[in-house]
Amino acid sequence: MIKRTVEISREAVHLGLRHKQLTFKRDGEIVHSIPCEEIGMVVVDHPGTTYTHAALRHLAESNAAVVICGVNHLPAAILLPIADHSEVVWRLQEQIAAPKPVCKRLWRQIVCAKIDAQAAVLPDSCGGRQRLKALISHVKSGDTSNVEARAAKIYWQYWYPEVEFRRDPDRGGLNAQLNYGYAVLRAAIARAIVSAGLTPAIGLHHRNRANPFCLADDLIEPFRPMVDERVRELHRQGYDSLSQECKGELLKLLTQQTTLGGEKGPWMVQLHRMLGSLVRCLRKEQTALEIPVPCE
């Protein structure tokens, strides 16, 4: 079942727990409550929010991720449950022992999927689409020739030609919207990784960095264009800052319909299938990673 997403940014609330439900208290009165087991993600972006220990604990026990936003309204930290999985140790060992060739092959597949998704986002008429499609066949195992970067250069050039745009993670406007979208997907992926019994810190390609979310950063790549497309669409509709409505629209990406192996479903649900397939790949029971693709 698709889990619910809660975003808190309009008014401060006190998050508590009562009868295993997350309660929203304002001025000492409970204004709303949601069963914790139905929650997938809580995004908190109001500096006045307060929590009880029990609320955070029960959210963790219900496998929900809590995302804490910083002063710039972008997710600053993710509170993830310690995997409540029966095979955690085995999975961890498999993940650490994953042979290099397997990781490199998977990374190649992820890069190909990303470029393919990027091509799908570009307008039909522009030449960028063909150029990207042509690049896909050049991706080698482990992407040793860094085709990913070449594709990115072409992609951003054609992405939104009507607007002067430079991808810069520290800028506001479109960049802030993109960052927010990516961060939300990253948190959802991290949650799926943990619930599959894997550790987000050990990546396939992103390695040896001071980054606790290497694996999430690997797996997010094919989905970034999904954010890009939505942000461009929202910007055309007149959303030019990271308002609450805009954030709400971006959070809806989690429920975007995708297909995987002929089956349709919300992205958030398909993610778990993808992680299941990753586990089989690491065990060498399967060679190709199953990656959900947005429905047309």
Next chain:
Amino acid sequence: MAMFDLPTDTKQARKEYALFRKKLLEDGFYRMQYSIYLRPCASKENAEVHLRRLRAFLPPEGEVAVLSITDKQYERMEFMLGKLRECRPGMPNQLELF
């Protein structure tokens, strides 16, 4: 929609009643009227999960009746008599903004 009628004549029965009510609340039910509790479920499968749970914590005495109604049927329900104490809650959204 769970409707129940539980005995409260002995101390033990009252305890069981209180426990049953607590479990209903913990499972996400809220009180619509005395002894009538409601829980919105996203799908038929989801409703079955809660039905199964309810069956597991049924008190030994008394009667519990459960009725599954669809969104449409709930919408058509007419609330009569007096003024409404509060707005009746609708179906929960997948995304909630606060």
